[in-house]
Amino acid sequence: MDGTGVSITIEDGGGHVLVVAGDPGADARPAEVRQPIAVTGGVIGAVVGRGAVDGRLMDAVVRTVAASIGALVEASLVVDAQTDAARVADAAAVRIEAELTLGRRIQRSFIPLASPRIPGYEIASHYEAAREVGGDFFDVFRIRGHRGRLAICIADVTGKGIAAALLMAFARPLLHAALDHAAAPGPALERTNRILVEERYSSLFITALCATVRLRTGHVQLANAGHEPPLVVPADGGPITWLEGSGPLLGAFANIELAECSTVLAPGDLVLLYTDGVTDARAPGGERFGDDRLVNALDASRDGTAADVVEAVCDAYHRFQADEPAADDVTLVAIRRAPRRR
Secondary structure, X not given: OOOOOEEEEEEEOOOOEEEEXXXXXXXXXXXXXXXXXXXXXXXXXXXXXXXXXXXXXXXXXXXXXXXXXXXHHHHHHHHHHHHHHHHHHHHHHHHHHHHHHHHHHHHHHHOOOOOOOOOOEEEEEEEEOOOOOOOEEEEXXXXXXXXXXXXXXXXXXXXXXXXXXXXXXXXXXXXXXXXXHOOOHHHHHHHHHHHXXXXXXXXXXXXXXXXXXXXXXXXXXXXXXXXXXXXXXXOOOOOOEEOOOOEOOEOOOOOOOOOEEEEEOOOOOEEEEEOHHHHXXXXXXXXXXXXXXXHHHHHHOOOOXXXXXHHHHHHHHHHHHOOOOOOOOEEEXXXXXXXXXX
């Protein structure tokens, strides 16, 4: 703008000159037009126009320059704010991931990493959380004071994620202690339910199945609180059957009564306990894995060990699921009475 007899000056909020463009000339007293530079937070400076030109033209030029500078500063502030928010979000994500990793390690420590060695029996298991932490759990242990009896427990908290994992961490030791001190699985589940109702403040509930095995005879006594019934695979080639019988899930009602059922494992017979994450596994087209495919996988592997059976079921639902994300946590526990040696 040099030589046009017009100058544009940009000042900061304190009136200090930041930029001068052009020269108003010295031949005449120039007109002056001032326009504040306004942003959302207030006025940050001003644009001043000087020159011996038409006042309306000068006013239009100065207003346009001030508005353009304000818009640029506003956009810059938005970008800075978004950048700061992104940094905060990234830091929060890192912190949450670290906490979830720790939670996953703690929860995994609750799950038996190795099945107990029980002479005359094979025990195998598989646990797979749908998210970082899950709501399934299981336990296999000798009952305190009764070395000849084995307790097996499998349970599934309704819901997924952190809330389910917290309730699982609360309920698991309750079930263990109840089975150690109760005369049978039914009373153990009923005692656990009373504590859950009295001390739990949550909309989540638990399906659970507990069984005791008399190791010398193979007698299995079982109580079911809304859980999937276990499957019995006989060694003689007979049909695979469910151990039917189920009562209310845990945490829903103050008082429940659970009927018990029983069976006897002959040498070579196997019982499979599982959560609904197996049968609810989805193919990419949306079809459920279902009961029939589970039974077929068991039938195809029935001559194998307990570990062979668990592996066969896992392979079957993984192939069926393909790349589809897991619909729910998956837990499997198989116990097989060792076959007689020939």
